[in-house]
Amino acid sequence: MPAPSTTPPATDPNTPTIRLEGVHKTYNLGEVQVQALRGVSLEIYPGEFVAVMGASGSGKSTLMNILGCLDRPTRGKYFLDGTDVSSFTKRQLAKIRNTKIGFVFQQFNLLSRTSALENVELPTIYAGISLTERGARARQALERVGLADRAEHFPSQLSGGQQQRVAIARALVNSPSLLLADEPTGNLDSRTSIEIMDIFQRLNEDHGLTVIIVTHEPDIARYVKRALEFRDGRMLRDTPIQDRLFAREVLPTLPSLDDEVEEPVSGSASAADHSPAG
Ligand code: ADP
Ligand code: MG
Numbered sequence: 456m457p458a459p460s461t462t463p464p465a466t467d468p469n470t471p472t473i474r475l476e477g478v479h480k481t482y483n484l485g486e487v488q489v490q491a492l493r494g495v496s497l498e499i500y501p502g503e504f505v506a507v508m509g510a511s512g513s514g515k516s517t518l519m520n521i522l523g524c525l526d527r528p529t530r531g532k533y534f535l536d537g538t539d540v541s542s543f544t545k546r547q548l549a550k551i552r553n554t555k556i557g558f559v560f561q562q563f564n565l566l567s568r569t570s571a572l573e574n575v576e577l578p579t580i581y582a583g584i585s586l587t588e589r590g591a592r593a594r595q596a597l598e599r600v601g602l603a604d605r606a607e608h609f610p611s612q613l614s615g616g617q618q619q620r621v622a623i624a625r626a627l628v629n630s631p632s633l634l635l636a637d638e639p640t641g642n643l644d645s646r647t648s649i650e651i652m653d654i655f656q657r658l659n660e661d662h663g664l665t666v667i668i669v670t671h672e673p674d675i676a677r678y679v680k681r682a683l684e685f686r687d688g689r690m691l692r693d694t695p696i697q698d699r700l701f702a703r704e705v706l707p708t709l710p711s712l713d714d715e716v717e718e719p720v721s722g723s724a725s726a727a728d729h730s731p732a733g
Pocket of ligand 2: 515516517
């Protein structure tokens with residue numbers, strides 16, 4: 456018998472993880488209606504790695520909020536792992552979100568007075584995981600993003616890239632089958648962005664996790680397998696990525712930043728003016 460796997464139970468590869476049929480989203484602002492999505496149909500299968508691209512205001516975040524069960528379509532259907540969730544109540548959506556979906560945001564959204572480990576543990580509380588298992592799961596998730604040695608640090612004691620890795624660990628802690636990330640590298644420098652793409656690629660390749668990220672940077676989209684381009688609430692293009700890049704190959708070719716060394720506090724022009732002569 457093969458050893459039991461720690462990856463999530465294999466889903467039927469023939470059932471799309473995501474199927475949208477004619478999805479519309481209209482925001483009602485009193486007099487004005489904003490049509491954020493205007494008839495989006497699409498399928499994403501288990502093990503895919505997709506980038507959602509498009510200009511600001513094209514509907515990317517609206518789409519991600521629907522895919523992540525944070526919001527519902529105004530019209531059209533959303534099947535998640537074969538289940539029609541478009542008419543689910545908020546309570547039903549919250550439950551499915553907790554068990555199937557991990558979400559990563561541009562702003563990390565960590566609790567500042569809470570350690571990395573406790574931040575990662577939070578979703579296990581909502582999922583009703585036993586107290587003894589919470590810590591173990593959270594440590595395991597931190598290990599998967601290479602931050603086991605930072606468990607007791609507070610967000611303010613971590614670099615931006617490390618904070619985003621904590622947020623990814625938090626998204627992984629309930630073993631979701633779908634990872635959604637809305638501009639996960641939007642607040643990071645280019646090397647750190649590729650380190651984050653490295654984590655997503657490893658999760659996708661090694662653990663078969665389905666990953667969908669929003670990015671407006673073509674350089675970042677070269678690390679995924681498939682790109683969807685949005686404009687004015689519609690999907691314009693759906694293309695496989697040619698000449699895909701692998702972060703683990705690119706990273707060694709980049710100049711390394713000494714990210715353990717804190718930058719001097721900005722505004723201290725005197726540091727340059729009075730730099731020691733020798
Ligand atoms: P993107 O993420 O591509 O920048 P969004 O999905 O955030 O685009 O926005 C799409 C459109 O919907 C924009 O015109 C935006 O102003 C509008 N919009 C987004 N969220 C809301 C909201 N909560 N209420 C009203 N309008 C919204
Ligand atoms: Mg957005």
